[in-house]
Amino acid sequence: MVEQSKETPAERRSGEPVETKLLRIAAKARRERELKFVNLYYLMNEELLLKCFRRLSEDKAAGIDEVTKEEYAENLEANIKELVSRLHRMAYRPQPVRRVYIPKAGSNKQRPLGIPSLEDKLVQSALAKILGAIYEEEFIENSYGYRPERSCHDALRELSQTVENEGTNYIAEVDIKRVLRQCGTRLDDEDARAANRGQASTTDGEEVPKVRGDGGRGDKSKRGGSAARRQPLSDTSEYLPALRLGPMV
Numbered sequence: 001m002v003e004q005s006k007e008t009p010a011e012r013r014s015g016e017p018v019e020t021k022l023l024r025i026a027a028k029a030r031r032e033r034e035l036k037f038v039n040l041y042y043l044m045n046e047e048l049l050l051k052c053f054r055r056l057s058e059d060k061a062a063g064i065d066e067v068t069k070e071e072y073a074e075n076l077e078a079n080i081k082e083l084v085s086r087l088h089r090m091a092y093r094p095q096p097v098r099r100v101y102i103p104k105a106g107s108n109k110q111r112p113l114g115i116p117s118l119e120d121k122l123v124q125s126a127l128a129k130i131l132g133a134i135y136e137e138e139f140i141e142n143s144y145g146y147r148p149e150r151s152c153h154d155a156l157r158e159l160s161q162t163v164e165n166e167g168t169n170y171i172a173e174v175d176i177k178r179v180l181r182q183c184g185t186r187l188d189d190e191d192a193r194a195a196n197r198g199q200a201s202t203t204d205g206e207e208v209p210k211v212r213g214d215g216g217r218g219d220k221s222k223r224g225g226s227a228a229r230r231q232p233l234s235d236t237s238e239y240l241p242a243l244r245l246g247p248m249v
Helices: 009-013 018-031 046-055 069-073 076-088 118-138 152-165 176-183 189-194
Strands: 004-006 036-038 098-103 110-115 170-174 243-247
Touching: 018 046, 018 118, 046 069, 046 076, 046 118, 069 076, 069 118, 076 118
Parallel strands: 004 036
Antiparallel strands: 098 110, 170 243
16 A cells, blocks of 8 residues: 655644755655655645746746736736635636747757746746655656756766766667657556556556656556557567667767
8 A cells, every 4th residue: 555645734834935845745755765645735835936936037938828927027926826826726727838830950840839828837837846856756867858957968968978988889869759659659648647656547447556767666466557558569670760879989
């Protein structure tokens, strides 16, 4: 059985800054790896949303409502208070994302970008901070994608050190999207979302063990399925075009 953690009303009423609470959650997630957190929504408060607002870039494009950071700041405290009220009344509704296209480097194609409204950016950022306090503990050290305080430059720096110092003979460049498409992999949306912390259920009701960042799969005797539905490959050459393999020179 997965143990659950509940924040008590006393802890909610304490004068702790939200950053301190997130640090405590991260420490608990690190110590108790099987813990399932609940009742964290109270952290979506004015303090956290104000911090997220201050971190927003000044020059980012506006969403479909055309509200800029400067305009939102004109009545900031009232706007944040009203946003929190909607969130806790379950009356908040995200707005459609504005679609724009920019040139794709090295190609005549265009790359689609989605630009959320300013309030949606705030809510997404706050949720990411809460969930990140838990899930950051799951990542392996050499994972860099979309993680706080990490960038593609950090990944390139580690790759350079590995190639130069650890006797690498081959480098494989993989287009993950093409690999999945050419392998015939089918991902069930519900199961893919469920393959997170704690036990998940497949569409046929069987339990799926949690997949951790360190490769742990839990108790093999309880495996009832997989979050990724795979079709067998008749010929591995089907997906090789998605790999570019070259010797080190």
